[in-house]
Amino acid sequence: MEQQKLFHLDTLSILRAIQAFFAERLQEKKELLFVNIYPSTIIDEHFPGFIDGLVSRYRPYVKRIVLEINESILEQKIWMNPLFIRRIALLRKRGFMIALDKGEAHLILEGIEQEEDYSRAAALGVSIAQGYYLGRPGRLKSDTCNRQILEE
Numbered sequence: 001m002e003q004q005k006l007f008h009l010d011t012l013s014i015l016r017a018i019q020a021f022f023a024e025r026l027q028e029k030k031e032l033l034f035v036n037i038y039p040s041t042i043i044d045e046h047f048p049g050f051i052d053g054l055v056s057r058y059r060p061y062v063k064r065i066v067l068e069i070n071e072s073i074l075e076q077k078i079w080m081n082p083l084f085i086r087r088i089a090l091l092r093k094r095g096f097m098i099a100l101d102k103g104e105a106h107l108i109l110e111g112i113e114q115e116e117d118y119s120r121a122a123a124l125g126v127s128i129a130q131g132y133y134l135g136r137p138g139r140l141k142s143d144t145c146n147r148q149i150l151e152e
Contacts (some may be wrong), residue, residue, distance in 0.1 A: 002077075003131070006038060006041070007040070007044045007047075009039050010037060010038050010041040011041060011046075011047075011050050013035075013036075014035050014037060014054075014058070015054070017035050017043065018033065018035070018049050018058060018061075018065065020052065021033045022058060022061050031064065031068050032064050032065070032067065033061075033064060033065050034066045034070065034099065035065065035066070035067055036068050036069075036070050037067045037068065037069055037070065038069075038070050038072065038075060039070070039072075039075045039078035039079060039084060040075050040078060042069070042084055042087045042088070042091075043078060043081060043083050043084050043087060047087060048087075048090065052089065053095060053097075055094050055095070062094060062095040063094060063095045063096075063097070064141075065096050065097070066096070066097040066098070066099050067096050067098055067099070068099040069089060069098065069099070069100055069102070071100060084115055092129065108128045108129065108130060109126045109128070109129040109130075110124060110129070110130055110131060111131050112129045112130065112131030112132075112133045112134055113131050113132050113133050114133055115133065117133060118132065118134070127137065129152050146149060
């Protein structure tokens with residue numbers, strides 16, 4: 001029962017935030033809306049229907065909605081749930097962006113393709129990056145992979 005109340009309150013707050021934000025900003029196409037969401041909401045059985053409803057009502061704005069996943073200690077075990085991982089993939093497929101309450105997360109900047117990209121990333125303080133400018137992807141030697149797996 002408690003879980004259903006949290007789902008209802010969480011989805012209601014998401015819906016109201018989206019309604020208010022995009023009602024006032026129909027012409028401002030660059031602003032993003034960051035909305036907090038609990039992992040338990042994401043794995044709730046009613047969540048896919050809720051998301052489909054949002055997408056159908058707010059399709060032009062979905063790519064401007066960032067769902068910021070709450071990293072509550074009480075819901076920490078949900079992060080390893082295969083359903084949670086599939087639902088995150090569903091959200092990304094529908095066009096939503098995903099963010100984490102940063103904590104100790106490390107961000108990786110992708111797309112460093114030219115010296116200008118590298119310079120800009122360095123100026124912003126990015127510490128981890130990838131892209132063709134830094135090096136082309138390559139195959140790992142199979143014995144190296146096997147050794148690492150055995151050592152873990």
